[in-house]
Amino acid sequence: MKIFKREYLILSILAVLGLALLGGCKPEHRFIKKTAFKDTNAIVITFADRVDEAWAKNTANYSIYEKPDPDIKLKIDRVSLSPDKRTVVLAFKEDLNRDQPHILTISEITSGGKSLGTALVKVKKLYFGYLFSILIGAMIIHNFVFTKYLGLCVFFGTSQKKSTAVGMGITFTIVIVFSAMMAWFLYQFVLKPYRLDFLQIVVFIGLVSLSVQAVDTILRKVNPALFKAFGVYLVLVIANCIVIAVPLLLADNEYNGWESLMLAFGAGIGFLIALFLMSSVRERLDLANVPPTYRGLPIAFVVAGLFALAFMGFSGMSIF
Amino acid sequence: MDPVLIKLALGGLAVLGCIGLFFGIGLALAAHKFAVEANPKVEEVLDVLAGAQ
Numbered sequence: 147m148k149i150f151k152r153e154y155l156i157l158s159i160l161a162v163l164g165l166a167l168l169g170g171c172k173p174e175h176r177f178i179k180k181t182a183f184k185d186t187n188a189i190v191i192t193f194a195d196r197v198d199e200a201w202a203k204n205t206a207n208y209s210i211y212e213k214p215d216p217d218i219k220l221k222i223d224r225v226s227l228s229p230d231k232r233t234v235v236l237a238f239k240e241d242l243n244r245d246q247p248h249i250l251t252i253s254e255i256t257s258g259g260k261s262l263g264t265a266l267v268k269v270k271k272l273y274f275g276y277l278f279s280i281l282i283g284a285m286i287i288h289n290f291v292f293t294k295y296l297g298l299c300v301f302f303g304t305s306q307k308k309s310t311a312v313g314m315g316i317t318f319t320i321v322i323v324f325s326a327m328m329a330w331f332l333y334q335f336v337l338k339p340y341r342l343d344f345l346q347i348v349v350f351i352g353l354v355s356l357s358v359q360a361v362d363t364i365l366r367k368v369n370p371a372l373f374k375a376f377g378v379y380l381v382l383v384i385a386n387c388i389v390i391a392v393p394l395l396l397a398d399n400e401y402n403g404w405e406s407l408m409l410a411f412g413a414g415i416g417f418l419i420a421l422f423l424m425s426s427v428r429e430r431l432d433l434a435n436v437p438p439t440y441r442g443l444p445i446a447f448v449v450a451g452l453f454a455l456a457f458m459g460f461s462g463m464s465i466f
Numbered sequence: 467m468d469p470v471l472i473k474l475a476l477g478g479l480a481v482l483g484c485i486g487l488f489f490g491i492g493l494a495l496a497a498h499k500f501a502v503e504a505n506p507k508v509e510e511v512l513d514v515l516a517g518a519q
Contacts, residue, residue, distance in 0.1 A: 332485070340477055342481060342482075352485075352486070352489075359493060360493060363496050363497050367501070370502075
């Protein structure tokens with residue numbers, strides 16, 4: 147019974163931590179209940195109470211920019227106030243780029259003749275939708291193998307048989323999630339505060355080999371059967387470029403912990419999908435009548451090219 | 467040379483050294499804790515064999 151209680155304690159602590167992390171996404175000002183994108187070129191602001199019409203209709207009270215470019219203020223076309231005076235719709239001349247969070251400054255909010263101070267609000271898409279789009283993006287839309295052509299040596303080396311392909315994919319996913327989370331932590335809390343971001347490649351390579359070595363050591367003792375199944379692939383992960391591309395990408399895009407996790411997991415599963423597709427085709431190619439000059443790797447490259455063409459069909463797709 | 471750059475370089479050396487030391491000790495402890503006792507005869511037999519492949 148005691149062991150169960152301790153597990154419950156750990157679980158509840160984790161749940162509280164998760165909630166605290168998610169809670170960081172709420173609007174920053176108490177009087178503003180909600181901000182959201184509407185259609186392609188409008189933003190809706192919901193206030194907690196009635197606001198004064200004269201204040202709300204004045205476009206000079208709002209200023210907005212995309213988060214990466216604070217210098218470029220977006221032009222507000224017109225402001226409309228709903229009849230209950232709680233919802234303001236800002237319409238823009240040009241379409242908004244909904245992938246970027248927008249920073250909206252609302253100066254001197256006036257309600258009932260009283261000023262409530264200036265609010266700085268972030269307008270962005272639903273957070274879970276954003277996380278999901280990172281996951282699907284890394285997995286399929288920007289598949290690392292078929293659209294970025296990374297990790298090709300391991301990809302061709304281990305895609306001859308379905309069983310080895312799946313084993314490699316699973317090992318790879320575990321290692322990449324492990325090392326990307328460590329890379330995110332080190333980048334955000336050690337490299338950036340000490341202004342050592344120019345050393346990121348050196349540190350990330352060290353982290354990858356470290357996590358491979360750690361997984362190797364621990365797995366050898368904890369689960370020898372799984373260790374034997376992984377065999378040589380565990381060491382091969384070090385030679386894969388995706389495993390270094392993911393930390394560099396997440397450092398470049400300033401992703402937070404959840405986003406990094408999604409990117410790493412998506413990259414791992416995407417590699418697994420690519421390996422599985424490729425190995426299925428190569429198993430059938432062994433039985434096909436391939437011209438002697440094309441047998442082996444050449445036809446595999448041709449097939450990979452065809453896969454890349456097929457994956458181009460996903461490009462430009464956006465979810466949420 | 468600019469003293470800021472020298473400070474940055476020395477700081478970098480110290481930080482990376484600390485990271486390396488920390489993870490090195492971690493790995494060493496892990497290797498110690500999860501040590502697998504290998505049969506020494508395996509090595510001896512492998513040494514005697516030709517081992518070209």
